[in-house]
Every structure is written in C-alpha cells, then in structure tokens.
Ligand SMILES: C[S@@+](CC[C@H](N)C(=O)[O-])C[C@H]1O[C@@H](n2cnc3c(N)ncnc32)[C@H](O)[C@@H]1O
C-alpha cells in the first residue's frame with residue numbers, strides 16, 4: 001500500500017473515534033451497581049459467551065507529562081497493597097454472578113504501569129482468577145509494560161505466572177524527547193528485551209510509538225520507524241499525541257517545547273503507513289500494524305477482527321469484558337459500566353459495596369445493531385445488509401432505517417474509490433480503511449457532520 005498526504009488532508013474532519021458505540025461520553029450516572037449485577041447475570045446467556053477480564057493498575061513510579069491514561073504517582077507501598085486487596089474483593093464479588101461453565105479467553109492488564117508493582121501481587125490476582133474461572137488453553141494473557149521498569153527477571157516472572165503477550169510502551173527512541181516528556185529510558189536494551197521475550201515464548205509482541213510529541217521532527221520520527229522495523233515486533237501501534245491540557249493538566253508543562261505542526265504529524269503518519277507496509281506489516285485500522293504472519297493480519301483477511309477498549313483482537317478470543325479496578329470499563333452485550341476513577345474513592349466504594357460502579361449505559365436493541373455494524377465496518381471493512389439484519393433479528397429495511405444509512409452520505413468517499421456500495425453490501429477498499437471512521441459515521445444515526453465536538457483523525 002502506498003498512500004498520499006492529500007487523502008488524509010481531505011478526510012481529516014471531526015468524526016467520532018468509535019472506540020465504542022455509543023462513546024463513553026454517553027455513559028450515565030443513573031446506572032448503578034444494582035444495574036451492573038443484573039446485566040452481569042444476563043450476560044451469561046448473551047454472546048460472546050467467552051469471558052475477557054481487564055485489570056487496571058493505576059500506579060506509575062513517575063508521571064510522563066504527555067500521558068492521557070488514568071494513573072497516579074506511587075503514594076506508598078501500603079496504598080498499593082490496599083488497592084490489590086480491594087481488586088481481589090471486587091473480583092470475588094462479581095465472580096459469583098458469572099456462570100462458571102464459561103471460559104476466560106483473555107486477561108489484559110493495563111494502567112498505569114502494571115509491571116511496576118510487586119510480581120507477588122500480580123501472581124495473587126492471577127491465582128485468584130484461576131481458582132474462580134476456567135481458562136481456555138488458547139487464552140491470551142497480556143500486560144502493557146513500561147520498559148523503564150522491566151528487566152529479564154520480570155519477564156521470567158511474567159512467563160511463570162502465565163502471561164503470553166506483552167505490549168511495550170516505547171513512545172520514542174530519542175533521549176531528548178523522553179527527557180522532555182519526563183519519561184525514563186528503557187532499563188535494558190530493547191533489542192535484548194524483545195529477543196528474550198521471543199525466546200520465552202511470548203507472542204503478539206507489540207511496541208507503542210507516539211507521534212506529535214515535543215521535540216520530535218519528521219526526521220527523528222523516521223528514525224523511530226526504522227528502528228522499530230529493525231526490532232521486528234509482531235505488532236506496532238503509532239498513536240497521535242493529543243494535547244488537551246484542559247483534560248490532562250500535567251500536559252501544560254510541555255508548552256515550553258516546540259511541537260510538530262499538524263502537517264508534520266500528517267507526514268509522520270503517512271511515512272509510518274508507507275514504510276511499514278513496504279516492510280512486511282499489514283495495516284490494522286489506521287494506526288495499528290501487524291506482521292503478515294501475526295494472527296491479527298490473518299484475522300483481517302478472514303474478516304474475523306474485533307476491537308474493544310483493550311485494543312484489537314480476534315472473534316475467536318474476544319469475550320464480554322468484565323473490568324476490575326479504578327476507572328475500568330466493562331463491556332457486556334447489554335451494557336457498558338465504568339468504575340470510579342479516583343483510587344481513594346474506589347477503595348472506599350469496594351469496602352462498602354464490594355463494587356465501585358460510577359456510571360454506565362444500557363444498550364437498546366437499536367444500539368446493539370448500530371454497535372455491531374460500526375464494529376464490522378471499523379474492523380473488517382465489510383457489511384452484508386441481510387447478514388447483519390438477520391443476526392440482529394430485523395429486516396434489511398429496518399436495518400437501513402435504524403442506522404440511517406444512505407449511500408449519499410458517503411458519495412465523496414465512493415467517488416474517490418475508497419468504498420464500494422451495492423444494493424446489498426458495503427465494501428471498504430484497502431486505502432479506505434485509513435479513513436474508515438468517516439465511513440462508519442454513515443451508520444451512526446446520532447452523528448451529524450455539522451457537529452464539531454469530535455477530534456480530527458490526526
Ligand atoms: C497505559 S499507557 C502505557 C503503559 C505503560 N505505562 C507505558 O508507559 O509504557 C498505554 C499507551 O497509551 C499511549 N498514550 C498514553 N498517553 C497518550 C497520549 N496523550 N496521546 C497518545 N497516546 C498516548 C502510549 O503509547 C502508551 O504506551
């Protein structure tokens with residue numbers, strides 16, 4: 001695949017990200033723990049049958065000033081200990097409502113920096129999950145790790161505990177950029193880390209990069225891409241840095257540095273796409289890449305890709321997501337439910353109620369149909385109207401009415417050869433997948449091109 005900057009320039013308009021449908025901004029505080037328990041019971045007879053677990057560890061030894069995640073600087077070992085005890089209590093409580101015949105196919109640890117807490121805590125939680133649930137033999141057990149706090153001994157421990165996936169947050173390979181964002185360099189050479197993980201049998205190894213950070217230039221970003229190609233991870237994510245100090249006040253201190261302009265960010269993304277495609281990587285969505293032999297690339301070709309808040313996965317391994325820990329978002333067939341973000345309030349809520357739901361959203365039948373459609377378009381770039389209507393127990397006419405789809409909405413994209421629409425289906429072309437958010441918006445009845453509250457793609 002070879003693309004031009006003009007394509008992105010033309011379609012770089014405000015559209016929802018569609019990390020979920022509806023987006024987290026639609027969650028309501030009227031949704032309570034009682035609703036969540038009711039929905040958890042119902043999830044036992046809904047699809048997918050599999051269980052995905054998300055564990056949020058909101059602690060980091062040092063705060064990177066660019067960070068947009070829910071995290072806090074280590075307060076004390078005692079606080080982390082108390083947090084882990086509440087996590088265990090929350091898991092035990094929710095587990096009693098989940099049918100034990102269902103299999104866990106995914107466990108994802110995110111944060112924050114889960115690899116910076118004691119391995120004994122991680123083992124305690126994993127042992128608890130194993131004692132409460134059955135794990136599929138193909139289960140993906142993954143952790144987002146910061147390389148500043150990871151050594152070979154930790155990799156040994158993670159493998160012993162049963163982890164088989166690791167995502168490494170590199171962000172940038174240049175010390176001056178890392179210094180500017182207040183981030184420590186990797187503890188050991190990244191080459192050695194990746195080679196060791198491969199030797200220990202980890203699969204789907206991922207590296208995160210961010211473009212648009214202070215002091216980055218087009219040249220320095222190209223070096224990042226070259227370096228990552230040499231490292232040959234199975235997967236690469238290149239995230240666009242969003243400077244939103246009104247949401248993340250820690251980002252304000254970065255304003256003393258020079259940032260890449262938006263046309264430079266565009267050149268960085270286009271370079272990443274062209275260079276990675278030319279070097280054996282498949283484009284998965286707009287900013288994720290996977291080697292051709294990775295299961296995400298295979299799933300893309302088989303139209304079996306899926307996505308949730310934890311990232312891309314396959315229809316085989318995905319499950320309904322039960323999230324534990326501060327700010328965790330559960331994604332069941334019938335609802336979204338988010339925990340309290342503050343660590344102290346989370347601990348207090350679990351002490352009192354065993355759970356800590358703050359807000360959520362109950363899906364209507366129409367919402368489910370729209371969610372399914374947007375997911376299919378975003379991941380697999382293909383919709384067969386009759387198939388998706390039948391899966392959602394409605395007629396094609398009802399499908400068109402509920403989603404509000406009309407090919408006029410994407411006439412420009414059709415003219416540009418990015419998508420093909422027939423009487424019965426929509427097929428996004430390979431290049432069209434790079435602006436797939438704009439195509440998905442045509443199936444979102446709540447989206448209006450004149451609303452300006454969404455971010456642009458880059
Ligand atoms: C929970 S964070 C990182 C995990 C780990 N603590 C680390 O720093 O490597 C997951 C990823 O989100 C991305 N990220 C965090 N803040 C971001 C921001 N403001 N803009 C774009 N990407 C961001 C980074 O690429 C990061 O690796």
Ligand code: SF4
Pocket residue numbers: 059060062063064067068069071111112113146169183
């Ligand atoms: S980028 Fe990672 S290590 Fe840095 S503050 Fe965010 S979660 Fe913590």
